Each structure stands twice: as C-alpha cells, then as structure tokens.
Amino acid sequence: MEYKVEELSPVKRKVAVEVSVEEVHAALAATVALYRKGADIKGFRKGKVPSSVVEAKYRKQIYGEATTDLINYHINDILGELKLSPLSRIDVDAKEMERDENFSYSFSFEIAPSFDLPEYKGLAVEEEDVVVDPQQVEDVIERIRQNMAKTVIIKEERPAATGDIAVIDFQAFQDGAAMEGIAANKFELPLGEGNSLPEFEDIVIGMTPGETRENALTFPADFINDKLAGQTVSMQVTLHAIKARNLPEVDDDFADQAGGYSSVQDLKDAIEKSYVSTRKQLVKGDAQKKLLDGIKAEISFELPQSIVEEQIDKQIVELQGKLERQGKSLDSLGRTPAELREENRAQAEDVVKSSLVLLAIANAENLTVDPQEVDLVLQKMAASTGQDFHSIKDYYEQHNLMIPLKDRVLADKAMELIYENATVTTVPPAAAPNA
Incomplete structure (x- = not known):
C-alpha cells in the first residue's frame, strides 16, 4: 500500500491510496476464510466448503466487507504514521475491490488549524459585583406562593x-x-x-x-x-x-412547607444565598467571555467547515425546540432553510473558534481529563433531566459523543485557567434597563 497526502487547505487533507493486486487478493482471502468457517452449503460438510464456492455464493457480502475492512485498516495505519487526529468524520471515495486488479481510493478529513497563541495569562478584566435587590427575594417568595396556592x-x-x-x-x-x-x-x-x-x-x-x-x-x-x-x-x-x-400567608408554616425552613427569614436567607451563587456564576461567565473574546481577536485562522456546519445544525435544533415550546414552528420565521443557516453561521463560527482556541490552550498547558470527570458531567446531566446515568452514558458511547464531551470538559478547564490567572477588577453592577 502506498499513499500520497494532499493539503486542500490549512485544515483539510486528502489522502490518495494505491493498493497492489497482491494485497487485494490477501484481503479477499481473509474474508473468504471467515465466511468459509460458518458456511452451510448443501452437498458440503460445514467448514469444508471450497473457497471458490463460498466466494461465488457470498460474493456481494465478501467483497463489500473486504473493501471496508481494508480501508479501515489503512486509515488507522496512515493516520498513525501522519500523527493526525481528524476533527470531522472521514469521507471515503472508493469503489469495490475487484479480483486480479489494483485498487485505489481516497479519503479526506479536516484537522484543527495550526496557529500561534497570544498571551493568555495575566490579562485584565472587569467583573460586576453581585448586589441583591430585596424585591428580587420578594418576587421569588411570590412565585412560591403561586405554586403552593x-x-x-x-x-x-x-x-x-x-x-x-x-x-x-x-x-x-x-x-x-x-x-x-x-x-x-x-x-x-x-x-x-x-x-x-x-x-x-x-x-x-x-x-x-x-x-x-x-x-x-x-x-x-x-x-x-x-x-x-x-x-x-x-x-x-x-x-x-x-x-x-x-394564596397561603407568608409565615413560619409557609416557610416550613416551602422547604423545611424554620422561619420566613431562614427562607429569605436561603433564596438570597441561591441568588448570589447563581448571579456570581453569571457575572463570572461574562468576564470569562470578555477574556476569551480578547484572545480570539488576536488570532486569525481558517475554520473547519464541517464542524461549523455541525454547530449550525445544533443551533437550529435548539431554535426549533424553543419555538415549539412557544407553540410555533420554524416556518413561522418566514425563512428558507438556507437563509436560516446563513443567519446562524456567524454565531456557529464564533462557537467553533472559541472551542479550538481553548483546546489549543489546554494542549499548551498539558491539561487532561480523567474518565471520572466525564462521568461527573454525565451524572449531572442525568440528575437535571431525570434520566438514568448508564442510559445516557451508553447513548454517548454508541453515538461517538464521548470525545466531543471530553473536549468540552478540556475547554472548560482551559477557560478556568485563563480566568484564574487574570487580574479581575470588581465594578458596580450596570443599571437595569428603565431603572
């Protein structure tokens, strides 16, 4: 087997493979041998059927499987030699092997772009302070009253x-x-x-x-x-x-029924604590986004388009779900599928660029993800959706989603590293609209 690598773009590679007739015969012989072991053909003892008879009877299956198995073996071998990890699915352009003929095919895939990282440690960023408005606590109390009514x-x-x-x-x-x-x-x-x-x-x-x-x-x-x-x-x-x-009265009995609190003040304290925790995560997320946006602004590289298209697909599915919860459909937007995709392209490209930059930082910092960390993410997903942990994990494994999930955890670690090494200045919260 010989191959030639063509660089179609900074992020896309095409590999043309030439296979000798001898290797074709060896691949066919191996597959015929597997079929021969279990072949049950009238007039022959099981396992004793001549190879020529087995090949004639199961020709379509044998040639198809031999071709697929040989290509998969080559792809793993070639990618290992090239030390390349495809970001996207591998597209194979191949016909079926033929006996007594050389065999050629090609496969293409996209890889992460190569770029120099700017400085990502010691950056400065402003983060809003978290201040609790007593009315926000009262609003939560009122929602609890409505639910308990x-x-x-x-x-x-x-x-x-x-x-x-x-x-x-x-x-x-x-x-x-x-x-x-x-x-x-x-x-x-x-x-x-x-x-x-x-x-x-x-x-x-x-x-x-x-x-x-x-x-x-x-x-x-x-x-x-x-x-x-x-x-x-x-x-x-x-x-x-x-x-x-x-509506129930807001008293100590109400606090007890609302969550086992001994008094209304304990309930309000718990609401305030929960609000502060949630709000801190939000303002931290805003600060992290500003840090990452500043880093991305200093880098320019070509994006793998297959990954961008996958992200557009994901965004449209999310949009469809949001509309359906409102009793509407995608058609209500008055856009063609092509127009919808273009409207979502800029956001998708930003998401993909963010991911690639964070993964590059994770690689530069030698960050790793343990299987237990991935399981923890799946456990949180199971708890929030009410699904069984093992069912979710099986789904992710069967649909080849474990690597993207691991990459997401790696990206989160890289973002946390950038934030921890930044100089964060706390500023008063912005005035609410119409305040």
Whole structure:
C-alpha cells in the first residue's frame, strides 16, 4: 500500500491510496476464510466448503466487507504514521475491490488549524459585583406562593375574568363536523397567563357558569400544528365553574412547607444565598467571555467547515425546540432553510473558534481529563433531566459523543485557567434597563 497526502487547505487533507493486486487478493482471502468457517452449503460438510464456492455464493457480502475492512485498516495505519487526529468524520471515495486488479481510493478529513497563541495569562478584566435587590427575594417568595396556592370554586355568580381559572368543556367543529383532537372535558384554563391562544380565552372571558358559547376561532398562520395553521373553526365552549387561587400567608408554616425552613427569614436567607451563587456564576461567565473574546481577536485562522456546519445544525435544533415550546414552528420565521443557516453561521463560527482556541490552550498547558470527570458531567446531566446515568452514558458511547464531551470538559478547564490567572477588577453592577 502506498499513499500520497494532499493539503486542500490549512485544515483539510486528502489522502490518495494505491493498493497492489497482491494485497487485494490477501484481503479477499481473509474474508473468504471467515465466511468459509460458518458456511452451510448443501452437498458440503460445514467448514469444508471450497473457497471458490463460498466466494461465488457470498460474493456481494465478501467483497463489500473486504473493501471496508481494508480501508479501515489503512486509515488507522496512515493516520498513525501522519500523527493526525481528524476533527470531522472521514469521507471515503472508493469503489469495490475487484479480483486480479489494483485498487485505489481516497479519503479526506479536516484537522484543527495550526496557529500561534497570544498571551493568555495575566490579562485584565472587569467583573460586576453581585448586589441583591430585596424585591428580587420578594418576587421569588411570590412565585412560591403561586405554586403552593390551592384552587377553590367561586360560589359568587359572576363572569369569568382575567386571573381566574375556568373549568370548561370545549369542542371544535369544521363544516358542522366535530374535529378529533381539539376537544376536552373539565379542562382547567388559567385566564391571562398566556398559556393558550388569546382568541380562545376571549371566548371564555365574560361567560358565567352553566353558559355555552360557540364562536369562530382562527388559528395563527404560524401555529405549531401545520394542519390547523390559518384554519378557521367553530369553537363550542361550556363553562362549568370558576376557580380562584387561594394564596397561603407568608409565615413560619409557609416557610416550613416551602422547604423545611424554620422561619420566613431562614427562607429569605436561603433564596438570597441561591441568588448570589447563581448571579456570581453569571457575572463570572461574562468576564470569562470578555477574556476569551480578547484572545480570539488576536488570532486569525481558517475554520473547519464541517464542524461549523455541525454547530449550525445544533443551533437550529435548539431554535426549533424553543419555538415549539412557544407553540410555533420554524416556518413561522418566514425563512428558507438556507437563509436560516446563513443567519446562524456567524454565531456557529464564533462557537467553533472559541472551542479550538481553548483546546489549543489546554494542549499548551498539558491539561487532561480523567474518565471520572466525564462521568461527573454525565451524572449531572442525568440528575437535571431525570434520566438514568448508564442510559445516557451508553447513548454517548454508541453515538461517538464521548470525545466531543471530553473536549468540552478540556475547554472548560482551559477557560478556568485563563480566568484564574487574570487580574479581575470588581465594578458596580450596570443599571437595569428603565431603572
């Protein structure tokens, strides 16, 4: 086997491989031998079938597997000799081997760019001080009250209004026929909280218990259900009852039920401590970003485009999830797939550049990641999502995600090193908008 390396760009390599007919025959013979051991062909004892018969019967499988196995062996061997680690998947351009013929193929891949690192230790950065506004603590207390509230039926004869919880039956009709999937009984609808279409709430607001209304309802053009988007239906609603939230008093019993605190002050202290911890991580993250942006500004290099495209894919999936949680779809943005990708390209390129710079710093500092550190990240993911740790780990291993995860941990270590070696000046927090 002989090969020639072509540098397509600073980050892309193409390797052309030439394989002699002798090596082709050896690869085919090895695969035929494996098939011959288990071949069960009428007229021959198992394991005694002539190689020519085995090759004729299983030709497609044998030639395909022999080609794949030989290419994989070569790629591992060549990359080891070149001391290169592909960042992206390896693209192979090859036809199937043929007996009595030389075999040639090529494979290409992208690698990390080579660049000189600027100074990344001893940098100066400003970081906002963390100051707790008492109103922020009160806002959390109020959210806890809302979550602990008990609903009670309002006995007073009055119309449903914003802030109430309406207990309703509803059914959509189109052309006089009931529509499947757009109906419910004794459904509790909070009014004015933005959990449903405003047009639907408008039908309910003003109704009194026992009343039935039927109004036209047009779904938004960007509605998540494509079959309903822009469609007009006749919505029939019956109001059974009106409920209100009965908020608990903020006292020591409330503090105990909210988390086992002995007093309201203990609860407020815990909220403040949690806020300070969370806020410190945020302002630290902002300071780290400023440090990294300053380092990146001094470096210019070509980005591996396959990695950029993968990052764009990830960002669009995240955007799709965010829109779906709002009851919308990607189509609601009014962009073509190509336009969406271009709009996300600059952010993706910044993310990829950040990762490559941090990994270069990690390499320069000889930083390493232990398997236990990767497991710890997976354990935190499992705890936050309610999934089983072993299931998540198996998924990452089966989908070749362990190396990217390890790189992420390495990048985090490099960022922490930059921050720890920086001169951090604490400054007053910026004024809130409209303050």
